[in-house]
Amino acid sequence: MKLDSKIPSGNIQQKWDNYKFNAKLVNPNNRKKFDIIIVGSGLSGASAAASLGEQGYNVKLFTIPDSPRRAHSIAAQGGINAAKNYKYDGDSVYRLFYDTIKGGDYRAREANVYRLAQISNQIIDHCVATGVPFAREYGGLLANRSFGGAQVSRTFYARGQTGQQLLLGAYSQMMRQAAAGTVKIFPRREMLDIVIKDGKARGIIVRNLVTGELETYLGHAVLLCTGGYANVFYLSTNAANCNVSAAWAAYKKGAGFANPCFTQIHPTCIPRSGEHQSKLTLMSESLRNDGRVWVPKKKGDSRNPSEIPEDERDYYLERIYPAFGNLVPRDIASRAAKRMIDEGRGVGPTGQAVYLDFADAIAKQGEDKIKEKYGNLFDMYYRITDENGYKTPMRIYPAPHYTMGGLWVDYELMTTVEGLFALGEANFSDHGANRLGASALMQGLADGYFVISATLPNYLANAKFNSVSESDDEFVHARESVSSKIKKLLSIKGSKTPTEFHRELGNIMWDLCGMSRSEESLKKALKEIPKLKEEFWQNVYVPQNEKFNQTLEKALKVADFIEFAQLLVKDALERRESCGGHFREESTTKEGEAKRDDENFSFVSVWEYAGEGKEPILNKEELKFENLKPTVRSYK
Template sequence: MILDSKIPEGPLAEKWDKHKFNVKLVNPANKRKYDIIVVGTGLAGASAAATLAELGYNVKAFCYQDSPRRAHSIAAQGGINAAKNYQNDGDSVYRLFYDTIKGGDYRAREANVYRLAQVSVNIIDQCVAQGVPFAREYGGLLANRSFGGAQVSRTFYARGQTGQQLLLGAYSALNRQIAYGKVKMYPRTEMLDLVMVDGKARGIITRHLITGKIESHSAHAVILATGGYGNVFYLSTNAMGSNATAAWRAYKKGAFFANPCFTQIHPTCIPVSGGYQSKLTLMSESLRNDGRVWVPKAVGDNRAPGQIPEDERDYFLERKYPSFGNLVPRDVASRNAKLACDEGRGVGTTKLAVYLDFADAIKREGLEKISQKYGNLFDMYAKITGENPYEQPMRIYPAVHYTMGGLWVDYNLMTTVPGLYATGECNFSDHGANRLGASALMQGLADGYFVIPYTIGDYLAQNPTTRIETSHPAFKEAEAAVRADVDKLLSINGSRTVDDFHKALGHIMWDYCGMARNAEGLQYAKQEIRKLREAFWSDVKILGTNEELNITLEKAGRVADFLELGELMVDDALNRNESCGGHFREEYQTPENEALRDDENYTYVAAWQYTGPNQPAVLHKEELKFENVKLTQRSYK
């Protein structure tokens, strides 16, 4: 099978406009004859559900939380990029495109990224019209700040709660359509399988998390906006419930999974404090605008930070990358923090942390100004650690944060299954091997508000309006399979808890498929994951029944999928014999420890096809063509 990315012909800047003209339209009277399922109600899902309902389609939206507003987009802190150039500092659509391609270490599609940069400006207009209270200057116009990997100020923000405010905007648009009856909302409902009829996605099977009821839902197209798979690592900045189940089960029904090994380790998170730790908390990248990252120059320097004089500190990012300083991209910052700790210069009781110091900024701008910018983040840090970051530097360490990999999609955001779309973090398309800060919110909303509403119409217009009843054998079969999976889990009655397995998987992934990887470790991890998966299916302990709120059963289904996905991530990391962005293979590095790409052999998207239980996935390659940007060694020096 040859992967067709369906990138439109013509010059980069004209592709999207041309494509929008060329796609088929569904006339307004016919839109109400089509049903669309949207799974997930974060930025990508809520924006798509609301917009498609506004256009006249019938939408069914699903989320596992008790309200669509709780999707984990809500936790995004720092901001959203847009090429508005309001600051007159040299920004443009092309520059945002260029920064994103470069930041992604040249492993993203030019055409997708350019479109993302183009529609970024519309997102800000849309959000302001919805009443999103972005930060403003005294003249009443919008304020901006800087983020990693860019030398312009293009990040719009709402204090340290930008994701919350953007999601509430999308949630309000969704609510309006729920009130109109154009969206039927299914909270506390989890998708457990995709239903295909005649080779096309025609519905989903769900489980209601309170009653356990397993149900079929039919539609003409299905959109997965279910986020990323960072929780494979057990500890991550994702929400406790964030999971890969919907995407993974779609993969098993024929949707290819692209670049699974591209995971983002975020440099500024609160370090792990003990084995009971359930999740990690991010401290926004925006803090690197004013915070300075350092460790002691000497190995084993155990003095309190305040007692280490200036000339005995190593501000390693400023020293190594003078032009970007503390604002280097995330992969670079994370790797350097790890290097410093590996050298024995880490700080705090665990020695797995570096300082993020605001003393200079407070001296320069005053306590009040710093508190205005970052108050809620400082408070959060104080609550979690019991330390006051106004008085002593924060201790930070990298943590799993985002997954650039995801379901393979073409330019229309359609997966390899006709009628099945993937948007936001759930797809792989825009961030290459490393996502720049403040670009996840941009992509989620771009996909939902401005891309999918055009591209899904093109598909629907070519498909009949005929509805399929959920009594169709394809639905009954899929329901029976889901029920059988649940029964199998409940019948094991073993001795180890689900969390126990999940933690064990997390350790394997972090140690061998985390910030640094090598072939030997990956081979070992593959074996260990297989052993763990076997142990899970023979020894996991789940109490209770399906017909109730059963928190262990819910988790077990998700962990079962992580145990398979983890192996695919390892396979992908093993296949990619180069280092790029967040994928750092120790065998492939420059003398200065920077990622060493192999453009000749690996300028492709690795899209994996499922072939059956415990069968090796089959690799398909989509060559990446760079017609506008010249591939170079990324330099932030």
């Protein structure tokens, strides 16, 4: 596998401008001759459809739900970063670049991240112009807040619904193009395979989720905007439809999969209440601005929190990380919580939680002020747990939330397959080993609105396209393989449901490859996952219905998750260092903190599919830090 990241020449500030100047363009009259397939309608998919539609390309967009507006970007709460420096508190493009690289534990590509920081300002301008009602100051200008441990206030927000507002903004821009006829939307479709012809991605096979028919669509480029794979853990904050299938299909067709072990565990989620739990709910980490995290000092202390006196409480984040206190980055906060729970100091009925206490903040600022800031989160907590967070401390627990890993892409967002692009969370490019709060929305929109609209034309203008048709061997073969996979699933008629398999997979992944990983646990997982896979293909039950069949949809997703999990664990095993969200018990400092190993692991792991039953091949993209010197990430 050849990994050419195609980083443009020049100093870091000029790379993007140089790229854009040197990129080839497509004549406006020729653009409508190009069919662009976009899979996924989240921030990156919707914004890519909008920007490419505006330029005049012929866009086809595919999405699983009934409406493109339901993509999971909608659930992001906190905000979106930009280096506007409206607060004049020392922010700059360079600082956002620095924070993102450092926050990612020096495992991201400098040029991509710098471009992201540059574009961040344009995103805010564009979103405001498209009618996103960001929070404002009394003077009428945009408000900012600090977020996720940043030392500047650079986060723009729309109450606790920033993701929703940004997505609806991008969705509306896409609908404008749909009205103009440049974008055609195909809802209730799930992509099941990609078709490569003459070395180029030329089409996709989708299942119409209502009729059950397999449909073939042809195009000159395929953009995967299919999000992350946190649902591999079964319980995560992701929506039920989030899956790895599209990315996995791409991987099997030759796209390198980068850093699959880089997963983010979000510290402030509502703990699970029992076996029935279907998903976990995240509460914005802005709660940590005012809430104090603690556990009892004594092990197994089952007293009511109000009965535990102040001196028997351990405000462990403030104790261990005095400089950042409760505002340490997500990976640090999550692991600290896990340590407390492993020590037997967890709270609540399951012992799998820590307290997030607002008593001090309420005493200082008054309940009204807290209500004003976080009212919707307290309501949500109350609805789920039946507990009043104003009166008794909330219980929180970390949960899988975001995945930094994804399809490997070059500077143009193209995967190792020509004409196959990956945008947003589906690619690996910008967050390294850990993502900072409020950066996912920034990346999704940067990729969709501003990057792809500049890089895709360069590909289209340079590539030579042969004509393709649905009856070409490659298409026929792809359809047949998908169809036989579905037939196989329907024919097994076993005794376990896809959800049961998914839950079992989740247990393996969470216990053995979750917040902390060791050689032993990972090797154990590598033994258990193939067993689960074998059992799945012998014993899964799917009702015999080839039309609208949600169990079949689920089975297809779980089948891919099981295969993918194997790769994730393998990557985690190979990366014998701790960095960002990836914590190897063998690689720690004396105090038990994560220890990065720049000498041996300053690279992107890019996994190459070698065929069914064969071990995947590890390729490496060395990371060069020409502007920032990797330092130890310390928040103490």
